[in-house]
Amino acid sequence: MQSYQEMTKEELCKEKESLEAAYKEWQKRGLSLNMARGKPSEEQLDLTMPMMDVLNSSADLHSEDGTDCRNYGGMDGIPEAKRFMAGMMGVNPENVLVYGNASLNIMYDTVSRSMTHGVMGSTPWCKLDKVKFLCPVPGYDRHFKVTEFFGIEMINIPMTAEGPDMDLVEQYVSEDAAVKGIWCVPKYSNPQGISYSDEVVKRFAALKPAAEDFRIFWDNAYVVHHLYEDDQDEILDILSECEKAGNPDMVYEFCSTSKISFAGGGVAALAASKANLEFIKKQFTVQTIGYDKVNQLRHVRYFKDMDGVKKQMMKQAAIMRPKFEMVEKVLSEELGGLEIGSWINPKGGYFICFESLEGCAKSIVAKAKEAGVTLTGAGAPFPYGKDPKDSVIRIAPSFPTMEDLKMAAEIFVVCVKLASVEKLLETK
Amino acid sequence: MQSYQEMTKEELCKEKESLEAAYKEWQKRGLSLNMARGKPSEEQLDLTMPMMDVLNSSADLHSEDGTDCRNYGGMDGIPEAKRFMAGMMGVNPENVLVYGNASLNIMYDTVSRSMTHGVMGSTPWCKLDKVKFLCPVPGYDRHFKVTEFFGIEMINIPMTAEGPDMDLVEQYVSEDAAVKGIWCVPKYSNPQGISYSDEVVKRFAALKPAAEDFRIFWDNAYVVHHLYEDDQDEILDILSECEKAGNPDMVYEFCSTSKISFAGGGVAALAASKANLEFIKKQFTVQTIGYDKVNQLRHVRYFKDMDGVKKQMMKQAAIMRPKFEMVEKVLSEELGGLEIGSWINPKGGYFICFESLEGCAKSIVAKAKEAGVTLTGAGAPFPYGKDPKDSVIRIAPSFPTMEDLKMAAEIFVVCVKLASVEKLLETK
Numbered sequence: 111m112q113s114y115q116e117m118t119k120e121e122l123c124k125e126k127e128s129l130e131a132a133y134k135e136w137q138k139r140g141l142s143l144n145m146a147r148g149k150p151s152e153e154q155l156d157l158t159m160p161m162m163d164v165l166n167s168s169a170d171l172h173s174e175d176g177t178d179c180r181n182y183g184g185m186d187g188i189p190e191a192k193r194f195m196a197g198m199m200g201v202n203p204e205n206v207l208v209y210g211n212a213s214l215n216i217m218y219d220t221v222s223r224s225m226t227h228g229v230m231g232s233t234p235w236c237k238l239d240k241v242k243f244l245c246p247v248p249g250y251d252r253h254f255k256v257t258e259f260f261g262i263e264m265i266n267i268p269m270t271a272e273g274p275d276m277d278l279v280e281q282y283v284s285e286d287a288a289v290k291g292i293w294c295v296p297k298y299s300n301p302q303g304i305s306y307s308d309e310v311v312k313r314f315a316a317l318k319p320a321a322e323d324f325r326i327f328w329d330n331a332y333v334v335h336h337l338y339e340d341d342q343d344e345i346l347d348i349l350s351e352c353e354k355a356g357n358p359d360m361v362y363e364f365c366s367t368s369k370i371s372f373a374g375g376g377v378a379a380l381a382a383s384k385a386n387l388e389f390i391k392k393q394f395t396v397q398t399i400g401y402d403k404v405n406q407l408r409h410v411r412y413f414k415d416m417d418g419v420k421k422q423m424m425k426q427a428a429i430m431r432p433k434f435e436m437v438e439k440v441l442s443e444e445l446g447g448l449e450i451g452s453w454i455n456p457k458g459g460y461f462i463c464f465e466s467l468e469g470c471a472k473s474i475v476a477k478a479k480e481a482g483v484t485l486t487g488a489g490a491p492f493p494y495g496k497d498p499k500d501s502v503i504r505i506a507p508s509f510p511t512m513e514d515l516k517m518a519a520e521i522f523v524v525c526v527k528l529a530s531v532e533k534l535l536e537t538k
Numbered sequence: 539m540q541s542y543q544e545m546t547k548e549e550l551c552k553e554k555e556s557l558e559a560a561y562k563e564w565q566k567r568g569l570s571l572n573m574a575r576g577k578p579s580e581e582q583l584d585l586t587m588p589m590m591d592v593l594n595s596s597a598d599l600h601s602e603d604g605t606d607c608r609n610y611g612g613m614d615g616i617p618e619a620k621r622f623m624a625g626m627m628g629v630n631p632e633n634v635l636v637y638g639n640a641s642l643n644i645m646y647d648t649v650s651r652s653m654t655h656g657v658m659g660s661t662p663w664c665k666l667d668k669v670k671f672l673c674p675v676p677g678y679d680r681h682f683k684v685t686e687f688f689g690i691e692m693i694n695i696p697m698t699a700e701g702p703d704m705d706l707v708e709q710y711v712s713e714d715a716a717v718k719g720i721w722c723v724p725k726y727s728n729p730q731g732i733s734y735s736d737e738v739v740k741r742f743a744a745l746k747p748a749a750e751d752f753r754i755f756w757d758n759a760y761v762v763h764h765l766y767e768d769d770q771d772e773i774l775d776i777l778s779e780c781e782k783a784g785n786p787d788m789v790y791e792f793c794s795t796s797k798i799s800f801a802g803g804g805v806a807a808l809a810a811s812k813a814n815l816e817f818i819k820k821q822f823t824v825q826t827i828g829y830d831k832v833n834q835l836r837h838v839r840y841f842k843d844m845d846g847v848k849k850q851m852m853k854q855a856a857i858m859r860p861k862f863e864m865v866e867k868v869l870s871e872e873l874g875g876l877e878i879g880s881w882i883n884p885k886g887g888y889f890i891c892f893e894s895l896e897g898c899a900k901s902i903v904a905k906a907k908e909a910g911v912t913l914t915g916a917g918a919p920f921p922y923g924k925d926p927k928d929s930v931i932r933i934a935p936s937f938p939t940m941e942d943l944k945m946a947a948e949i950f951v952v953c954v955k956l957a958s959v960e961k962l963l964e965t966k
Contacts, residue, residue: 147610149609149610152606152609155606155609159595160595161595162593162594162595162597162599163594163595165590166590166591166594167588167590171590178580178583178802179800179802180583180586180801180803181583181800181801181802182577182796182802183577183802184802210638210829210830211638211827211828211829212826212828212829214826215827218824218825222650222654226664227687234664236653236654236664237664252827255823255824259655259824260654368827372607372609373608373610373827374606374607374609374610374612374828374830374831374832375607375830375832375833393687395683396680396687397643397646398646399640399642399796399801400639400801400802401638401639402639402802402803402830404800404803405803
C-alpha cells in the first residue's frame with residue numbers, strides 16, 4: 111500500500127472521501143463494541159469453574175500446618191499459599207505475604223503506609239515537602255492513580271524495547287532524594303507487552319538511590335500470562351538480583367491470580383526482603399484481623415503447584431491467542447506500509463499498544479466511540495491522563511467475542527486512517 | 539461466704555494458705571488452657587460447612603443484576619450482598635458498601651484515609667498538630683491499636699451500664715475541635731457485653747461536634763450475636779437517628795459475618811450517609827480493583843436473608859450459651875459474697891468482663907498463666923494497654939471445650955482469690 115506520508119494533497123483528499131464513506135457505513139450499523147477492558151472473557155473464567163468444587167462441605171479446611179482456615183489467625187497467609195505465590199514469582203516462601211483479592215490493594219496500602227509511617231524508619235512521606243515517583247510510559251493507569259491520589263509528583267520515563275530508559279532512571283534515582291519510587295510492570299508490560307531485558311533488571315538492582323527509602327514497585331501482573339507455549343519471555347528475579355547487588359530492601363514485588371483464576375475472587379501476594387516484611391507486618395496486625403484463608407486454601411488445593419498454573423495458562427492462551435492474532439492481522443493488513451502508526455505484537459499480557467501519528471490518539475478514540483467502539487481513553491496510560499504526543503492507544507482484545515473483536519478492529523483501522531489523513535491534510 | 543473485706547489479718551492469712559495449696563495442686567497438673575481468644579470454636583465453624591456447597595462448578599456465578607462475580611467490576615458490592623449486609627445493620631442497601639474479609643480493615647482504611655485525605659473535604663488529619671479519639675473503656679484493643687498506630691491521642695471515657703458516659707462525651711466533642719472520633723461497640727460491647735440504651739444512642743446522634751470532621755466509629759460487631767432466643771438486646775439504628783437529629787454524616791457503621799460464618803473467610807461492610815459514601819468511593823476506585831464478589835455471592839446464596847442469619851445465630855447460641863453460663867456459675871459460686879470482684883452476665887457478644895479489686899488484674903493474669911491458663915493481657919482493653927485501676931480482665935469463653943473451660947474458670951477464681959488476699963494483706 112502507498113504510504114500516506116508520500117501522498118499528495120489530492121490523493122489524501124480522495125482517500126479521505128472513501129474513508130468517510132466506509133466510516134459512515136459502520137456508523138449506520140449502530141454497534142456497541144468494547145476494546146477498552148483488560149478483563150478476562152467469560153470463556154476464560156469458565157476454565158476455573160472446577161475450582162468451585164475442591165472445597166465442599168466435607169473438605170478438611172485446615173492448612174498443612176494445622177491452621178483452621180475458617181478461623182482467625184495466620185496473618186501472613188497459610189504456608190501452602192505462601193509457597194504457591196512464591197513459586198509464581200520465583201522467590202522464597204519466607205519472602206512472601208499473602209493478601210486477599212487484588213494486588214492493587216497491596217500497592218495502595220504500601221504507598222499509603224509510606225505516606226503515614228515512612229519506610230523502615232524513614233520520615234513519613236506526608237511530612238515531606240515533595241515526593242516523586244518515576245513512571246515508565248506508557249504504563250498502567252491505576253498505578254498512576256494511586257500516586258496521584260496521594261499528591262505524589264509523577265515523572266514520565268520513556269519505555270524502550272528493553273524496558274524503561276535506564277540512563278534516565280539512574281540519573282533521577284541517584285540525584286534526587288525526593289524520588290521515592292518507580293512503577294514497573296516488568297513482564298509483558300501494560301500496555302506495550304514489553305519484557306525487561308536482563309541488563310535492565312540488573313541495572314535496576316544496582317541502582318544507587320539518593321533516598322534510603324526509595325523502592326521499586328515491581329508489579330509482576332503478567333508473570334505467567336504467556337500467549338505462546340514455545341515462545342515465552344522470562345525475566346530475571348528482581349529480589350535475588352537486588353540482594354546480589356547489595357540492595358536487598360530496595361524492591362516490593364506484587365502478583366495475583368486475578369487473571370489466572372477469577373478476577374473477582376482471587377488471591378494476591380507481596381514479596382520483599384525479610385527486613386521489609388518485618389516492617390510491613392507491624393502494620394498488618396493493626397490493619398486487619400487476617401485475609402481470607404479459605405480462598406487461599408481453595409486456590410492451592412485446585413492448582414496444586416506451578417505445573418497446575420502453567421497448564422491453566424496454556425488453556426487461557428488458547429482462548430486469548432486467536433484474539434491477539436486477529437487484531438494484529440487486521441492492523442497489519444490495513445495499516446502496513448501506510449506509515450501512520452506502529453504496534454508491537456506481544457508474546458503475553460493483556461494488551462496491544464498502538465502508536466499513531468502525533469496528535470491523533472484522541473481523535474481516533476473519539477471517532478471509534480461515534481462508530482460504536484469503546485477504547486481505553488487516549489492519555490490513560492500516562493500520569494495525569496496526559497499523553498505528551500497524543501499518540502498512544504491501548505487495545506484490549508481479551509473480553510469481546512471473536513466476531514465482535516473483528517468488527518471492532520476493522521472500525522479501529524478506519525478511524526486510524528481517517529484521523530491520520532485529517533492530520534496530514536492540516537500541513538499540506 | 540464471708541466477705542474478704544471483713545476478714546481479719548489472721549483470717550486472710552489462713553485463707554491464703556489454703557488458696558496456695560489449691561493453686562499448687564492446679565500447677566502440678568501442667569495444664570495448657572486458653573480463655574484469651576475471642577474466636578469461634580470448631581463446633582461453631584462446623585455450622586457453616588454447608589455454605590461450601592452452594593457455589594459448585596455448575597452454579598451460576600452471576601449476581602441478580604447480571605454482574606459476573608468472577609470478573610472485575612461492581613466495586614461497591616453486588617446488590618444482594620448490599621441488601622444482605624444492610625438487613626443485618628437495619629439500614630438501607632444504598633447506604634452500604636461491601637468489602638472483603640474483616641471489618642477491622644474497613645476501620646483501618648477509614649482512619650488511614652482521614653489521615654491522608656481528610657473527611658469530606660476537611661484538612662487531612664496528618665497535617666494537624668493534634669488529633670484525638672474518645673475511647674470508651676474497657677473497649678476493644680484492636681480499635682485502640684489503629685488510633686495508636688496513627689499517633690492519635692486517645693482519651694478514656696468510662697462505660698456505664700447504659701453505654702459510655704455521655705456527659706463526658708458531649709463535653710469533649712462539643713468543646714475540643716481536635717476530637718475527631720469515638721470508638722463504639724454499641725451492642726454487647728467488647729468486653730462488657732453492654733448494649734447502649736436508646737437515650738445513649740439518641741444523645742450520640744444529637745452531638746454538636748466542634749470539629750466538622752468528627753465521626754462516630756460505630757462497630758456493630760455483635761449485631762446479631764445473641765446468647766438467648768427470648769431475651770435479646772436491641773439498639774436504635776444510629777444512621778436514622780443521626781439523620782433525624784440533623785447529623786446525617788456523623789457516623790460510620792461497621793459489621794461483618796466473621797462470627798456468623800467464618801472468621802477466616804467472611805464478608806464485611808460499611809454503612810454511612812450517601813455523602814460519606816460518595817467521598818469514600820473516590821478512594822475505593824483508587825485503592826482496589828474490587829473485593830471478592832464470589833464470596834459475597836456465596837454468603838447470600840447460603841443465608842438468603844435475615845431469617846437465615848437468625849437461625850444460624852440461634853445454633854451458634856446453643857453452643858456458646860452453656861459456656862457462658864458455666865463460667866458465670868463458677869464465678870458466682872466461688873466469688874459471690876467475697877466482695878473481691880464483679881462481673882456482668884451478658885446477653886450476647888463474646889466476652890465476660892471481670893472487674894477485680896484495684897491493682898489486682900496483672901497479678902491475676904500472671905498467676906493464671908503460671909497455672910496454665912492464658913488470659914487476655916491485663917490492660918489490653920484500654921488505650922496504650924494501660925488500665926488505670928489495674929482491675930479489668932476480659933474472659934473469652936467461646937474457643938475452649940466445656941471441659942477445658944471449666945478447669946480454666948476454676949483456676950481463674952483461685953487466682954482471683956489469691957491475688958485479692960495478697961492485696962488486702964498489704965494494708966492490714
